[in-house]
Amino acid sequence: MIDKSYIELTSLVNMTLSIMINILGLPNESTCFKLTVTACPAGLALYEVQSNSEMKDYECKCDNDHDDNIVKCVPDEGKLILKEGLWATNVNTKSLNGMMEYYQCPPGYCQCSSSKDKGTSTCNSVYYDSNQDLQCVCGREGYLCGNCNQTVTALLNKCVSCGHGNIALIFVLVAVDIIVITLILLSSVTIFSWLYPVLFYLQITPYIAQYFPVTFSAVQPYLHYISSAASLYFPYDFCIYPGMTSLVSYSLQYTPVLLFSTIFCCIWLLSSYRKFYNISISWSGVWLLILLLFTDVVNTSVSILNCPILRDSNGKKSMRWFVDGTVECFSGGHAGLATFAILVLIVCTLLIITLVVVVLGKVKKIKGCLRLRLWTAMFEKLLQEPFVDQYYWWAPTELIRRLLFIILITAFPGNLIPVMLLVMISVAVYMYIQPYQGLCTNILEVVLLGDILLMVMITSTDHFKTTAVFDSDHSFSIDQCGNVDQISEHAAVLIPFYFLPLMTSFVLIAKEIISRVKTVLSNRSPEACTVNKRTEESLTTNNHYPSSSCMINGPTGHSFELKFNSIGELTWQLQ
Known part of the structure; x- marks a missing residue:
């Protein structure tokens, strides 16, 4: 649960404050200086830390407990280890200050960096707060790493x-x-x-x-x-x-x-x-x-x-x-x-x-x-x-x-x-x-x-x-x-x-x-169109025709089987 003091502190981000401090022992002497409140680096958030004083102390820590897309933070290098295949951007506005937004990176556009943690090794995307284009593979830059430098x-x-x-x-x-x-x-x-x-x-x-x-x-x-x-x-x-x-x-x-x-x-x-x-x-x-x-x-x-x-x-x-x-x-x-x-x-x-x-x-x-x-x-x-x-x-x-x-x-x-x-x-x-x-x-x-x-x-x-x-x-x-x-x-x-x-x-x-x-070889043989003669005698004495059949390829790719029966009738069938 985020308390009121946290909300009051985050609401001052990007504001310049004029602070006057009285010098101890010199009641008529004071000094004035300006203080600009900045947000935590990308991927980090304010967390309360233990303190002996009555005032609550906060410091910037990795926000991977609340942001599932962050695998690991490397604040000294300004680097975030993200889940594989993500492209990230840091939104700096008054209402969305320091908020990270993630999108699926097109295949092959974003870098894949090895990250070994707790005995496992994975391929993760890497976000650099100083330069967003560093998360792209060589030759790419811009939104979703979509722009090819002098190429296509x-x-x-x-x-x-x-x-x-x-x-x-x-x-x-x-x-x-x-x-x-x-x-x-x-x-x-x-x-x-x-x-x-x-x-x-x-x-x-x-x-x-x-x-x-x-x-x-x-x-x-x-x-x-x-x-x-x-x-x-x-x-x-x-x-x-x-x-x-x-x-x-x-x-x-x-x-x-x-x-x-x-x-x-x-x-x-x-x-x-x-x-x-x-x-x-x-x-x-x-x-x-x-x-x-x-x-x-x-x-x-x-x-x-x-x-x-x-x-x-x-x-x-x-x-x-x-x-x-x-x-x-x-x-x-x-x-x-x-x-x-x-x-x-x-x-x-x-x-x-x-x-x-x-x-x-x-x-x-x-x-x-x-x-x-x-x-x-x-x-x-x-x-x-x-x-x-x-x-x-x-x-x-x-x-x-x-x-x-x-x-x-x-x-x-x-x-x-x-x-x-x-x-x-x-x-x-x-x-x-x-x-x-x-x-x-x-x-x-x-x-x-x-x-x-x-x-x-x-x-x-x-x-x-x-x-x-x-x-x-x-x-x-x-x-x-x-x-x-x-x-x-x-x-x-x-x-x-x-x-x-x-x-x-x-x-x-x-x-x-x-x-x-x-x-093809069988069609070239004499048996391609077979003539089934019953006998030479039945052909000449009974006035019967030889029964035969042929396969013909039509223009549409279909085959037609033509048949002559023994009395000379022609029939066809689509195969």
């Missing part, structure tokens, strides 16, 4: 230098994107059911893993590179010209989806002309590209709109961009980018609604526009194909769950508890309903979701946080730039779980390639 924030939140030499490489990568997107849109690709759980894992896990212990950062980028390449955003730190801002750099992540939209519209228009009647859009390719691009597009848009309210040292509140704290949200260049991000999220929402309408067969009821009804019918069949009849409408939920995960990861940075709860719900749902037709795909989905859940639960425990970074049997260092020379033994436990789905996908891809090769 790029992929994996690293500060990279800019130069004109990257322009040629970017044109090459854009050309590769154009070729890949065009081939997918014009080819009848097959979307295997196991791609759904594997793609979800590859796309979501890197965003979760960025909040794993700092020593895991030596391993974390590799899956992020693969995920970025799968989303057609190549794992390269795009920086085109000197002085390039983080807003421009971040907007380049929209490149794949803009290329996809442009190429799709061009093919659509060309197919409407008679000269190009043989050109048609592969709807299996469209759905595959949606699955590949959706997660990164949503993450980019939501991240652009991630604007926490920060208070500066003077107590002024402002909305700052989480990616670059020096950018004030919804003003200047950020206003235009935020508007575009909102439009993209609206389009993504409309896309989900459209898929729901299509997969439920509501488009069939629309009169007229035969071409649109035909295309939506093919797309409807494609969306329903991997799932059991009871859950034929399941395809849109693949996009919905990606949207929910990205929102939770962005809205609660550094807090994996909401993500863990959503994963637990997902595991229960997929175990109960088993939406896929193949048993192996249902098992693979549950295993991969369980893998994510296991990693999140392990890294969320206090024991792992205090031992994963610095353990007794394995020592390493973290330099000022946040680079880790090697991974700890405890963090190494996550590696098999982290890369297990990737290895599984390689095995499944190899299996499909072998299966396809066998199919």
Whole structure:
């Protein structure tokens, strides 16, 4: 309980007092001097100390008893040891004098300093009262350590230098994107059911893993590179010209989806002309590209709109961009980018609604526009194909769950508890309903979701946080730039779980390639279209035709089985 004298003393902070003292023995003599009352240093507070006098004595002590974010105070160095992943600021106002405020630091922005206390070792953030920028890794400064000195924030939140030499490489990568997107849109690709759980894992896990212990950062980028390449955003730190801002750099992540939209519209228009009647859009390719691009597009848009309210040292509140704290949200260049991000999220929402309408067969009821009804019918069949009849409408939920995960990861940075709860719900749902037709795909989905859940639960425990970074049997260092020379033994436990789905996908891809090769070889053999002759006598004497069957690949990626029966009737069946 804080007493009245404490309140009276703290209310005088930053005030200058004129004090007159009479000199003992000289009643007509006195001296006058001015005294300015200052607050305790950041992280320290006034505490009553024992005194023999009738007056109460106070002194500044570490306030970690009341402030859970402070691990330890080092007043001689003006330093505070904070919990891992925090960025702090000291608010000096008349009403909030010396109050510390904390915010989640973006991954890789703040320093990680070892702190050994009571037999445990952890990785903590460090705040210096003399210079707030000292809590940032080298090359960073400002709000949330978001500003890169003469460089720009790029992929994996690293500060990279800019130069004109990257322009040629970017044109090459854009050309590769154009070729890949065009081939997918014009080819009848097959979307295997196991791609759904594997793609979800590859796309979501890197965003979760960025909040794993700092020593895991030596391993974390590799899956992020693969995920970025799968989303057609190549794992390269795009920086085109000197002085390039983080807003421009971040907007380049929209490149794949803009290329996809442009190429799709061009093919659509060309197919409407008679000269190009043989050109048609592969709807299996469209759905595959949606699955590949959706997660990164949503993450980019939501991240652009991630604007926490920060208070500066003077107590002024402002909305700052989480990616670059020096950018004030919804003003200047950020206003235009935020508007575009909102439009993209609206389009993504409309896309989900459209898929729901299509997969439920509501488009069939629309009169007229035969071409649109035909295309939506093919797309409807494609969306329903991997799932059991009871859950034929399941395809849109693949996009919905990606949207929910990205929102939770962005809205609660550094807090994996909401993500863990959503994963637990997902595991229960997929175990109960088993939406896929193949048993192996249902098992693979549950295993991969369980893998994510296991990693999140392990890294969320206090024991792992205090031992994963610095353990007794394995020592390493973290330099000022946040680079880790090697991974700890405890963090190494996550590696098999982290890369297990990737290895599984390689095995499944190899299996499909072998299966396809066998199919091609068998189709080239004389038995590809088999003729089952009963006997030469029955053919000539009974006027029967030879029964035969053939497999034909349609333009939408589906196979048709054509059958001739013994009396010459032709039947077909969609496979």
